[in-house]
Amino acid sequence: MKRVVVIDDEPFILMMIEDKLKNAGIQVTTIRDSKQAMGAIKKERPDLVITDWMMPDLSGIELCRMLKSDPDVKDIPVFMLTAMGQNPEEQLGTQSGVEKYLTKPFSPNLLLKMVLDVIGKV
Numbered sequence: 001m002k003r004v005v006v007i008d009d010e011p012f013i014l015m016m017i018e019d020k021l022k023n024a025g026i027q028v029t030t031i032r033d034s035k036q037a038m039g040a041i042k043k044e045r046p047d048l049v050i051t052d053w054m055m056p057d058l059s060g061i062e063l064c065r066m067l068k069s070d071p072d073v074k075d076i077p078v079f080m081l082t083a084m085g086q087n088p089e090e091q092l093g094t095q096s097g098v099e100k101y102l103t104k105p106f107s108p109n110l111l112l113k114m115v116l117d118v119i120g121k122v
Contacts, residue, residue, distance in 0.1 A: 003046040034058040047119040053082035068097035
């Protein structure tokens with residue numbers, strides 16, 4: 001079964017993504033505390049990480065940099081959810097290893113399509 005870890009501090013966003021992906025047959029782990037995310041990702045070894053850019057303790061960009069610098073998890077693709085969809089922010093994210101962006105608000109159907117394009121059909 002394909003696995004995705006989703007990190008966001010907004011419960012509604014987590015619930016919406018979890019429901020959409022689980023209904024497609026994907027195993028989902030949701031995390032609200034970005035500081036706990038690295039440990040969970042190393043333990044779960046998901047096929048994809050989806051993280052919010054703006055988090056209270058550790059930003060999505062900082063988390064992505066940590067993932068990409070760790071040989072055990074550096075190959076896991078990262079999607080970034082962001083309200084900051086402007087070009088300079090995207091460049092920073094791309095330099096940090098972000099594969100795809102979704103600007104909030106986003107379509108759950110588009111997210112599912114993007115997930116399936118990266119992890120393959122379930």
